[in-house]
Amino acid sequence: xNANTPTLEVRNLKTxxxxxxxxxxxxxxxxxxxxxxxxxxxxGESGSGKTVTGFSVxxxxxxxxxxxxxxxxxxxxxxxxxxxxxxxxxxxxKIAMIFQDPMMTLNPVLRIDTQMVEAIRAHDKNVNREEAHxxxxxxxxxxxxxxxxxxxxAYPHQFSxxxxxxxxxxxxxxxxxxxxxxxxPTTALDVTIQAQILYExxxxxRETGTALIWITHDLTVVAGLxxxxxxxxxxxxxxxxxxEEVLDQPMHPYTRGLxxxxxxxxxxxxxxxxxxxxxxxxxxxxxxCAFRDRCQRAQEECAAEAPAISYPAxxxxxxxxxxxxxxxx
Amino acid sequence: xxVFLIRxxxxxxxxxxxxxxxxxxGVYAIGxxxxxxxxxxxxxxxxxxxxxxxxxxxxxxxxxGYFLLQSFKGDLGTSFxxxxxxxxxxxxxxxxxxxxxxxxxxxxxxxxIPLGMIAGLRPHAWYSRTIxxxxxxxxxxxxxxxxxxxxxxxxVILGWLPASGRGDTVDxxxxxxxxxxxxxxxxxxxxxxxxxxxxxxxxxxLTRAGMRxxxxxxxxxxxxxxxxxxARVIFxxxxxxxxxxxVTVVGLELGNVIAFAVVTESIFAxxxxxxxxxxxxYRLDRPIVVAYLxxxxxMFIVINFIVDVLYSVxxxxxxxxxxx
Ligand SMILES: Nc1ncnc2c1ncn2[C@@H]1O[C@H](COP(=O)(O)OP(=O)(O)O)[C@@H](O)[C@H]1O
Ligand SMILES: [Mg+2]
Numbered sequence: 001x002n003a004n005t006p007t008l009e010v011r012n013l014k015t016x017x018x019x020x021x022x023x024x025x026x027x028x029x030x031x032x033x034x035x036x037x038x039x040x041x042x043x044g045e046s047g048s049g050k051t052v053t054g055f056s057v058x059x060x061x062x063x064x065x066x067x068x069x070x071x072x073x074x075x076x077x078x079x080x081x082x083x084x085x086x087x088x089x090x091x092x093x094k095i096a097m098i099f100q101d102p103m104m105t106l107n108p109v110l111r112i113d114t115q116m117v118e119a120i121r122a123h124d125k126n127v128n129r130e131e132a133h134x135x136x137x138x139x140x141x142x143x144x145x146x147x148x149x150x151x152x153x154a155y156p157h158q159f160s161x162x163x164x165x166x167x168x169x170x171x172x173x174x175x176x177x178x179x180x181x182x183x184x185p186t187t188a189l190d191v192t193i194q195a196q197i198l199y200e201x202x203x204x205x206r207e208t209g210t211a212l213i214w215i216t217h218d219l220t221v222v223a224g225l226x227x228x229x230x231x232x233x234x235x236x237x238x239x240x241x242x243x244e245e246v247l248d249q250p251m252h253p254y255t256r257g258l259x260x261x262x263x264x265x266x267x268x269x270x271x272x273x274x275x276x277x278x279x280x281x282x283x284x285x286x287x288x289c290a291f292r293d294r295c296q297r298a299q300e301e302c303a304a305e306a307p308a309i310s311y312p313a314x315x316x317x318x319x320x321x322x323x324x325x326x327x328x329x
Numbered sequence: 330x331x332v333f334l335i336r337x338x339x340x341x342x343x344x345x346x347x348x349x350x351x352x353x354x355g356v357y358a359i360g361x362x363x364x365x366x367x368x369x370x371x372x373x374x375x376x377x378x379x380x381x382x383x384x385x386x387x388x389x390x391x392x393x394g395y396f397l398l399q400s401f402k403g404d405l406g407t408s409f410x411x412x413x414x415x416x417x418x419x420x421x422x423x424x425x426x427x428x429x430x431x432x433x434x435x436x437x438x439x440x441x442i443p444l445g446m447i448a449g450l451r452p453h454a455w456y457s458r459t460i461x462x463x464x465x466x467x468x469x470x471x472x473x474x475x476x477x478x479x480x481x482x483x484x485v486i487l488g489w490l491p492a493s494g495r496g497d498t499v500d501x502x503x504x505x506x507x508x509x510x511x512x513x514x515x516x517x518x519x520x521x522x523x524x525x526x527x528x529x530x531x532x533x534x535l536t537r538a539g540m541r542x543x544x545x546x547x548x549x550x551x552x553x554x555x556x557x558x559x560a561r562v563i564f565x566x567x568x569x570x571x572x573x574x575x576v577t578v579v580g581l582e583l584g585n586v587i588a589f590a591v592v593t594e595s596i597f598a599x600x601x602x603x604x605x606x607x608x609x610x611y612r613l614d615r616p617i618v619v620a621y622l623x624x625x626x627x628m629f630i631v632i633n634f635i636v637d638v639l640y641s642v643x644x645x646x647x648x649x650x651x652x653x
Contacts, residue, residue, distance in 0.1 A: 060553055092556030099554075104547035109569045109644055118565075119555040155645040171555065 406616030441532025449540025
């Protein structure tokens with residue numbers, strides 16, 4: 001591994017659920033890269049496959065789901081080829097994940113210190129009690145939990161939602177991972193707490209070089225936080241690029257729809273735009289572009305074949321036959 | 330905690346009072362014991378004397394008042410048949426009943442929880458289906474029939490285990506117990522298993538349901554995301570969550586086990602209080618029936634109390650003070 005090896009490089013990942021009703025292609029041919037200290041925003045409506053993408057990288061896809069193809073290069077070595085017993089040593093130590101609902105992620109009947117110390121000892125049996133305790137206190141302090149010494153002895157129900165999410169983040173930070181996957185971690189929180197957490201997340205990535213994948217359905221969150229952005233639709237990444245470029249000049253009609261549906265100051269009073277139609281069922285997706293039924297620009301060719309990836313500009317990628325090119329909004 | 334204790338105690342007292350009235354009136358209605366107690370040849374005066382002796386000539390409310398007064402002094406009446414205090418007779422037989430009851434509860438936990446966990450973890454495996462099918466049998470076959478079959482097979486045909494009685498006992502803190510002697514243990518086994526059958530099925534189902542429910546929860550996923558082993562996730566994270574409902578139900582069922590012991594004790598001639606109750610009902614020995622039912626109520630109250638305390642220990646979200 002040399003200095004230029006990205007922390008994570010996902011190539012042509014396919015994660016499918018083999019259900020009785022049919023094969024759900026939750027993640028279908030997804031590729032992206034995250035480098036050291038970089039924040040990647042993964043955006044899309046709910047059901048587009050963001051969480052499953054995160055679970056795939058963690059090796060936590062539940063049956064009937066399975067990674068059927070592709071590679072997950074972490075610091076240059078392919079996780080998808082690892083047996084679960086080895087993947088386990090990477091989970092929580094090299095790659096950590098934070099979940100959406102802070103009320104559900106901590107075990108209600110175990111004390112915070114139990115849940116933190118076990119996360120350390122799962123990866124290093126030699127850490128003694130004092131050392132583990134010290135690291136827990138440090139980590140809780142890092143995410144801004146007041147009087148961490150005392151709070152360690154508390155149970156999850158004694159914390160508010162925002163505080164619980166901080167605890168979850170503190171647990172994720174315990175082993176100083178190279179990559180943190182944050183799955184809509186602020187969706188359940190109110191706006192001020194959300195802003196604080198976003199600020200701290202960004203600081204963390206800058207200062208420690210931790211790579212961050214920030215999953216969200218909220219473009220405004222990503223706008224201030226991410227370096228690059230991947231827009232996901234129906235299991236595929238339909239547009240990728242630097243965050244300012246994508247938001248200023250969206251090329252994929254779906255990205256445009258997403259941006260148009262964000263409430264903003266200058267449009268106050270006018271009705272919010274909404275992308276017509278609904279997210280298609282991922283079982284037996286029709287041939288062609290999955291977005292075409294909701295797309296204003298769709299032509300006959302869109303039904304023929306799924307659009308291949310094209311690279312309209314350096315660092316930009318889209319899957320669309322008739323993208324918006326050259327004309328700004 | 331103190332508030333909780335005081336409130337609990339006064340509630341319990343009220344329950345006992347209401348129960349005692351119900352039981353007293355109920356037992357009064359089931360028949361006249363004089364016919365059974367006085368020999369057919371006895372004359373009018375003899376008869377009247379017996380009735381007066383037993384206090385049966387007084388009106389019901391007076392009998393009840395007298396009973397209440399005496400019960401505060403710890404006297405629940407005197408058996409018509411044995412001419413001994415009813416309380417003493419029951420307490421003498423209580424250890425035997427408690428022994429099979431506890432044996433049954435312990436069996437249901439040590440068999441039920443592991444089987445339930447296996448069935449919950451691999452719900453579609455053949456062994457899980459087998460466990461669940463057998464547990465349906467445990468639920469639906471009547472206890473007395475299974476008891477008789479067990480006697481047939483293990484005592485009569487195979488001759489491995491004795492069919493009745495308690496066997497040798499030794500004193501443990503002054504209480505006679507069977508399980509510490511080999512002979513006693515062989516006697517204990519069949520009735521305990523018989524009594525446990527229903528509970529095992531119950532614990533299997535509860536554990537399995539809890540397992541399936543909890544394995545899908547976010548906290549399990551998060552535990553795996555921390556890199557914990559399967560063993561740690563299942564035996565620490567999930568098991569501790571499952572134990573909350575299982576302990577509650579098993580604890581509350583302890584009262585039922587003691588009550589159900591009546592059937593098992595009759596079949597296996599186990600000399601416990603259930604058998605005494607059945608005998609006393611046949612003989613219309615009212616004081617024993619009344620005392621038995623009241624003691625059972627007290628036992629339920631105590632068990633519920635212990636379960637509540639245990640529950641709050643297992644589940645940190647439950648605080649006894651805040652309960653209303
Ligand atoms: N256990 C599962 N079985 C079948 N389908 C699943 C399962 N988990 C997720 N999916 C499907 O995968 C798709 C993507 O889900 P998800 O990644 O949770 O979406 P997002 O996080 O973007 O809201 C959904 O259509 C969902 O139905
Ligand atoms: Mg999701």
